[in-house]
Amino acid sequence: MAATFTQPHAHGRLFSTSPVAKPTRKLRSPFTVRMSLQENGPSVAVVGVTGAVGQEFLSVLTDRDFPYRSIKMLASKRSAGKQMTFEGRNYTVEELTADSFDGVDIALFSAGGSISKQFGPAAVEKGTIVVDNSSAFRMVDGVPLVIPEVNPQAMQGIKVGMGKGALIANPNCSTIICLMAATPLHQRAKVLRMVVSTYQAASGAGAAAMEELELQTREVLEGKPPTCNIFSQQYAFNLFSHNAPVQPNGYNEEEMKLVKETRKIWSDLDVKVTATCIRVPVMRAHAESVNLQFEKPLDEDTAREILKNAPGVVVIDDRASNHFPTPLEVSNKDDVAVGRIRQDLSQEGNHGLDIFVCGDQIRKGAALNAIQIAEMLL
Amino acid sequence: MAATFTQPHAHGRLFSTSPVAKPTRKLRSPFTVRMSLQENGPSVAVVGVTGAVGQEFLSVLTDRDFPYRSIKMLASKRSAGKQMTFEGRNYTVEELTADSFDGVDIALFSAGGSISKQFGPAAVEKGTIVVDNSSAFRMVDGVPLVIPEVNPQAMQGIKVGMGKGALIANPNCSTIICLMAATPLHQRAKVLRMVVSTYQAASGAGAAAMEELELQTREVLEGKPPTCNIFSQQYAFNLFSHNAPVQPNGYNEEEMKLVKETRKIWSDLDVKVTATCIRVPVMRAHAESVNLQFEKPLDEDTAREILKNAPGVVVIDDRASNHFPTPLEVSNKDDVAVGRIRQDLSQEGNHGLDIFVCGDQIRKGAALNAIQIAEMLL
Numbered sequence: 192m193a194a195t196f197t198q199p200h201a202h203g204r205l206f207s208t209s210p211v212a213k214p215t216r217k218l219r220s221p222f223t224v225r226m227s228l229q230e231n232g233p234s235v236a237v238v239g240v241t242g243a244v245g246q247e248f249l250s251v252l253t254d255r256d257f258p259y260r261s262i263k264m265l266a267s268k269r270s271a272g273k274q275m276t277f278e279g280r281n282y283t284v285e286e287l288t289a290d291s292f293d294g295v296d297i298a299l300f301s302a303g304g305s306i307s308k309q310f311g312p313a314a315v316e317k318g319t320i321v322v323d324n325s326s327a328f329r330m331v332d333g334v335p336l337v338i339p340e341v342n343p344q345a346m347q348g349i350k351v352g353m354g355k356g357a358l359i360a361n362p363n364c365s366t367i368i369c370l371m372a373a374t375p376l377h378q379r380a381k382v383l384r385m386v387v388s389t390y391q392a393a394s395g396a397g398a399a400a401m402e403e404l405e406l407q408t409r410e411v412l413e414g415k416p417p418t419c420n421i422f423s424q425q426y427a428f429n430l431f432s433h434n435a436p437v438q439p440n441g442y443n444e445e446e447m448k449l450v451k452e453t454r455k456i457w458s459d460l461d462v463k464v465t466a467t468c469i470r471v472p473v474m475r476a477h478a479e480s481v482n483l484q485f486e487k488p489l490d491e492d493t494a495r496e497i498l499k500n501a502p503g504v505v506v507i508d509d510r511a512s513n514h515f516p517t518p519l520e521v522s523n524k525d526d527v528a529v530g531r532i533r534q535d536l537s538q539e540g541n542h543g544l545d546i547f548v549c550g551d552q553i554r555k556g557a558a559l560n561a562i563q564i565a566e567m568l569l
Numbered sequence: 570m571a572a573t574f575t576q577p578h579a580h581g582r583l584f585s586t587s588p589v590a591k592p593t594r595k596l597r598s599p600f601t602v603r604m605s606l607q608e609n610g611p612s613v614a615v616v617g618v619t620g621a622v623g624q625e626f627l628s629v630l631t632d633r634d635f636p637y638r639s640i641k642m643l644a645s646k647r648s649a650g651k652q653m654t655f656e657g658r659n660y661t662v663e664e665l666t667a668d669s670f671d672g673v674d675i676a677l678f679s680a681g682g683s684i685s686k687q688f689g690p691a692a693v694e695k696g697t698i699v700v701d702n703s704s705a706f707r708m709v710d711g712v713p714l715v716i717p718e719v720n721p722q723a724m725q726g727i728k729v730g731m732g733k734g735a736l737i738a739n740p741n742c743s744t745i746i747c748l749m750a751a752t753p754l755h756q757r758a759k760v761l762r763m764v765v766s767t768y769q770a771a772s773g774a775g776a777a778a779m780e781e782l783e784l785q786t787r788e789v790l791e792g793k794p795p796t797c798n799i800f801s802q803q804y805a806f807n808l809f810s811h812n813a814p815v816q817p818n819g820y821n822e823e824e825m826k827l828v829k830e831t832r833k834i835w836s837d838l839d840v841k842v843t844a845t846c847i848r849v850p851v852m853r854a855h856a857e858s859v860n861l862q863f864e865k866p867l868d869e870d871t872a873r874e875i876l877k878n879a880p881g882v883v884v885i886d887d888r889a890s891n892h893f894p895t896p897l898e899v900s901n902k903d904d905v906a907v908g909r910i911r912q913d914l915s916q917e918g919n920h921g922l923d924i925f926v927c928g929d930q931i932r933k934g935a936a937l938n939a940i941q942i943a944e945m946l947l
Contacts, residue, residue, distance in 0.1 A: 384915050388766035388858035390808055390847065409790060412783070423890075428782075428852050429897040430768055432909055432925060437888040441869065441911025441923075450914060463915035467858040467923055469768065471849050474806050480766035480845040482860075491819065510815040512801075519807040531810055533819025536828060537762050537841035545819075545845055547810060
């Protein structure tokens with residue numbers, strides 16, 4: 192619970208002219224920079240470095256003083272050759288190829304599922320440990336699906352320096368944010384059923400989607416027709432069912448990730464989950480309304496205490512001033528915020544709770560979680 | 570199911586420079602105007618005529634050719650004296666006083682609960698039938714709480730011309746929109762429990778809130794701090810727990826309306842309801858994610874057929890093209906749209922369904938419902 196949450200309107204601005212705004216960096220002395228670049232650290236590759244999550248990987252590496260011997264900036268052919276600066280050094284973005292992973296200890300992938308499928312196994316063969324942010328391998332047997340605060344034991348035995356490559360999957364952003372709050376309660380009272388409705392930000396669809404939301408908003412305010420390239424319909428001042436393909440059972444793939452990933456992460460094939468995933472015109476943090484049904488009774492005061500002591504979770508639950516988590520308040524923050532903690536009136540005997548959760552989709556929902564995994568590999 | 574829903578991005582503009590945009594009026598011949606002004610029609614008063622719902626009352630009266638002998642435009646002292654035109658005639662806004670209701674058959678109130686409490690009973694004493702859009706009398710025993718498609722029987726015997734005043738309450742917008750879709754399913758399979766998460770538009774907090782959302786959005790896009798007068802925090806590109814006061818049980822008043830009003834409208838004190846109400850940066854239509862648990866099994870195909878045949882409901886449920894209801898698509902429309910109709914994976918034996926509902930908050934959520942009630946009084 193490191194973060195101090197400030198009132199969102201004190202921020203002044205929601206995002207800089209570029210919507211892929213960086214979090215405010217800690218002031219860093221030259222000494223600190225040398226700390227990150229360490230001869231006995233791992234060699235790292237960032238795959239998809241020009242994307243929203245790729246950029247956030249770099250921010251988080253810096254913020255957490257992640258030690259590394261060297262770092263490779265990898266992206267598609269289109270971005271290859273671009274110059275970038277990271278921690279005071281200049282880098283050229285290299286084209287991702289099968290040879291990119293020679294001598295790489297840890298590769299952080301966030302370039303979409305097809306890139307992960309194409310290059311992930313090749314990297315593992317070269318002895319690289321791949322932390323993959325895509326959905327390509329999440330449900331594959333034997334691939335750990337890890338939220339470090341929740342199921343670190345799933346990646347037991349995987350370490351840099353063992354001379355063996357491995358695949359580790361980062362869960363979907365909605366799953367991470369939901370389970371950060373639900374797991375501590377599950378550990379106490381066992382969740383039998385969970386009904387989730389999401390309020391998902393533009394960032395989940397990448398930097399281009401964030402730019403489209405900003406562009407459309409300007410257009411609509413000027414009375415112009417909105418540009419719809421990334422999404423098939425107007426996003427500004429609107430919301431819609433998540434754009435992931437809908438399966439024959441009527442759930443879209445985003446919803447099924449919440450259903451299936453929860454079972455895998457909790458090692459509980461019996462937990463019942465239903466989800467409705469909705470995109471809202473918010474920039475970079477997701478919110479989720481979560482209704483929980485427990486095997487054992489759990490009163491709201493106990494739940495609040497459990498959540499206050501949960502790692503990576505901050506409780507914002509001020510009923511008197513109507514101050515609860517908002518996407519803006521958690522943007523660029525590491526912790527997942529939870530509030531609206533209350534006994535569910537529709538369930539008897541304290542067997543139900545309603546909670547409202549917000550988390551930065553790019554940070555804990557993607558980059559931070561992946562780098563926390565990478566830290567456990569050292 | 571009169572409305573034809575078009576793709577939202579075909580609309581081009583979301584709202585005119587004034588966000589309190591009027592729906593596109595039907596072209597009306599002078600003859601039609603004479604049709605509405607009828608000597609044997611009731612005398613009508615609109616209380617709160619300068620507000621968002623008050624203005625929509627007028628639109629709906631015109632759109633539905635509501636017959637009236639005379640119409641009084643009533644508002645607070647601040648707005649008294651303003652000139653306005655309605656159906657080709659000029660009116661002066663009059664200050665609302667205890668004498669305003671002399672000779673008035675039907676008064677449509679939408680000026681907040683305290684105004685309703687102050688003037689509603691006085692109007693009833695003068696023989697006026699008050700259709701009240703506030704929450705002042707909704708839960709009062711003996712006051713019918715009516716959605717005409719759902720429980721018209723609740724106002725049986727109340728008619729203009731019986732020489733007796735009466736109070737009839739319009740339910741809260743979220744309740745109306747939810748129950749328009751849930752009731753036809755309830756009638757078939759009996760809802761035991763309902764878990765609702767809302768995505769509520771600015772309009773629910775009035776015209777000034779819509780203006781604040783627009784203003785804030787411009788400010789944030791220009792890098793300025795957002796003006797927070799109506800809400801205590803940034804609304805543009807953000808969302809937050811509904812601003813209604815939070816009760817000791819942790820639910821806010823908006824949520825408790827859904828719980829209590831559902832029980833009254835369905836005459837079912839046992840139905841279990843929980844709700845989480847959230848404001849999203851959308852202009853004038855609400856969305857709701859509704860999870861239903863039924864006493865009897867109900868498969869999704871049957872549910873879809875039931876909803877297709879339900880009055881005032883339109884089904885938008887195209888999985889192949891990922892086309893489902895959106896707030897923008899139902900804005901200025903009469904019908905409530907329902908989609909994402911699917912068997913709930915977390916309940917066994919077809920005892921559960923998930924649905925997603927959108928409805929215009931000002932129209933069916935307020936003005937239209939009130940005027941449908943008024944029509945039944947004639």
